[in-house]
Amino acid sequence: MSEEITGPPTRDHWKSDSEVNNCESIGCSINFGLFDRRHHCRKCGDIFCSAHCSNYFRLDQDAQFHLHGILSRGCNSCAEEYKRWQEGLRHPKSGGKKNEENKNNSNNKLSLRKRHAGIMTHQPQAMEGVTELGRDDIVSKGVNINNKSAKKDQAFNPIPSVPADWQWSTF
16 A cells, blocks of 8 residues: 555546446446436446445545545445455454455456445445535635625626616516
């Protein structure tokens, strides 16, 4: 595991949107369209509906699990794999060989882009580890968001191209 995180997870392994018309989760019949959108798992690169790609876990720039990685969206199968990976970190003596097997399975899965059925148990909370964003996180640095001295004397004009003295009529 690389210690340094140099950026968000790579997208090189993602399937293109045109390759998939429906959710790749086994047994899901959602067809993508205007209301049912595609969501890429950042770990395996497959495409799912929102119900089957609503987990979050930490990945490095190579789309590998990392304790200090970028919080990334992922599918149910990769979330289960992440839980096993975390468990292996907590109990390295009992999971040393299994951790290596999980890493090899992950690499095989990435290269083959195959979805394997697994027993889905408890899902991690969708926004686990995500902090709530405030205006300070959204507005560019240097912009004074606490400035309350807005131009209160001017009338609100929803259509700036219409002169202020214009009289609306129904003629």
